[in-house]
Amino acid sequence: MTNFRNNNLAQAWLVLVIATVFGTALAGIQIKLNPVIEANKIRETMEKIPSLILDPSQAADIKSHDLVIQSRVIEIEKNGISKFYPVYDVHLKDGSLAGHVTKAKGQGYADKIELLIGLDAGGNAITGLFILDQKETPGLGNRILEKPWRDQFVDQPSGTTLVVVKSKTGPNNEIDGMIDGISGATISSRSVTSIVNTTIADIRPRLLPIIKKENIIRQENE
Amino acid sequence: MPDSNKKLDTIKDFKSSDVKENTAIHVAPSPHIRDTKANTQKMMIDVLIALTPVVLVSVYLFRAYAVKQLLICLVSCLIAEYVFVRMRGRSMTLKDCSAGVTGIILALSLPGSAPWFVGVIASVVAMGIGKIIFGGLGMNIFNPAMVGRAFVMIAFAGLMSAGSYENITGLVDAVSGATPLSAMKFNNTSVEFSHLFFGNTNGSIGETSSAACIIGGLFLVFKKTASWQIPVSIVLTVLAIAGITDVAKAGSGLFIVHHLFSGALMFGAFFIATDPVTSPLTSKGKWIFGFGTGMLIMIIRLFSGYPEGVMFAVLMMNAVTPLINRWTNPQPMGEA
């Protein structure tokens, strides 16, 4: 019995040695590179935050390192499923709250769409929208990436549910809550809009208490 | 063994032109209905005659747009056929009119507003990738016109999708705005039955008038050039699914009318799905084919991002046609 076992082990010694050596090497590489990879992932989001919160004119004056960004996770329980939204609270250098940025995901036409949504302090209006990741049809659905289309979301009040319309012409242009669908890509336009709607509806109540608390703290300091 | 070698040689030496002189057993790839050129040509001319009402209505409705689209597709299909057949070193097949039929069906399935290169590319793809690559007429798996249309539909989605139909607004009498199916799907608006039936709506230039398609289609069926089973089973399946959906939604019946008489359903059922090369051979197979096509049309129309699904439905059923043929092929005695 022992003989047999030894025999098997003896045959497999090369495999075992290789597995150990490679495993160690990989562990070393993982330890070395993991911080860089994690930093990449965070930087991807952080780089976008100033342009999502601030006006273009403001963004030019304020450099990104002037902002203090704190991240937290808001957990929402809906129909027994808990959803997590990473939220970044952005403060100006003087300590005042500039706004919030949240990351949201949802089903698009082809695959998941990942968005960054910028909200003003208290979450009363949308200040910016950025598409982090999408695999929509090139030339149609991926026009959600275009800035003019995304800019329709800016300054929309977050209390109303946004609706995609075929074409808002003339006076309709001024009406809040209307998003012009991309011709031929109704599904992609609707997906983005509905992700924005759900996300804001989910996290808005949770943004406020924190702000109140902070106001209180600041008042106390004064 | 030597015996079978000899047999092989005779098959190799056999040419279809020998048929008239030689009344020996004819061996050719399926379908066997069209085993001589004269026969193919006759069938194709029947199809051309059947297409006349559709062409006339499209020219009446879309004027210059239709004429432009028809000319572009016809000319480029003929040129593409000529070039590709020359490349393969085969004898000319332009006379059998199949390239012309493909060109006209392709043109009729395009939106009038599509720019010239859409028709040209669709024709080249239809002839090259749809037909010649498989070995020419009779060997192709997919309906060539639909292969060409599918290619440009995906390649130039912006020029071919629902939105492109609206570019034509104000330039054509009587027709403007979204196609009835996409208007119904995305805006919940509907069009009168008479407009759908006679074609005063927007759409691909050949699909708008159900009346013209039915007249041409009935001609084909009575001439026995197209089988009656396929259009009947497609229309019945669509009617059934649209009916169930309408009842479930407690609709007023307009839903059913839209799904039957708008979009490419009538055009597709009579002229595209009945292509004898790419549809099953047996009667039972044709029923299965029609049922599958109808199902897929409704699935795409109701559950996908596209308002219309005839093209993709026909292409998908083309792909399973060999399988249907195998299932429904009657077993010769003693070989079961």
Place this chain on the structure above:
Amino acid sequence: MADQPTAFERFVQGILPENPVYRQLLGLCPTLAVTNGMKPALTMACSVAFVLLCANIVISLIRDLLKPHLRIVVFTLTIATFVTIADRFLAAYLFQMSKTLGPYIPLIIVNCLIICRCEVCASKQSVFTAAADAIGQAIGFGLALSSIAAVREILGTGMFFGMRVLPEVWPDWVIMVLPPGAFLTLGLLLGLVNWVGIIKSRRSS
């Protein structure tokens, strides 16, 4: 071992006469999946080249220790290790590219091209020959990927390496950068390569 090809022969064969994609039809998953642009295609080709070279060298070094019935395990372990290294390096230093390529970098593990070279060449021949073989095959693979990617990127976006080469009026053939375009391009180019081969052999005979 007299009948084994020399290092030079191995090198030359990999590039065209035994091109991994056009002749052996190996490694078709990345060929179809990441050739919608020159940049991802070349990144993929470089990653495969790295893995192929390292795997071939390691396998060749330990070829005398291999037990026949355990060799596939050793091949897979080696390949998986180098693929993981390539994947981590891309994520750390070419983050955007690594996001674009997504799962296709880890999928190099199952690329038959590499295990085929380990089996055919590295487990039988010297380190030098194995390395030459890996470089030849990698160049062949890179040529195949970039030829497909060039056709797809130029027709599909009017650009080459992200720079515009066709005039602005060019209507982008979106289908070419989508999966159907990959199959069409691969099929047509394969046909073209075979056609050229037939003409060549006709001329020489």
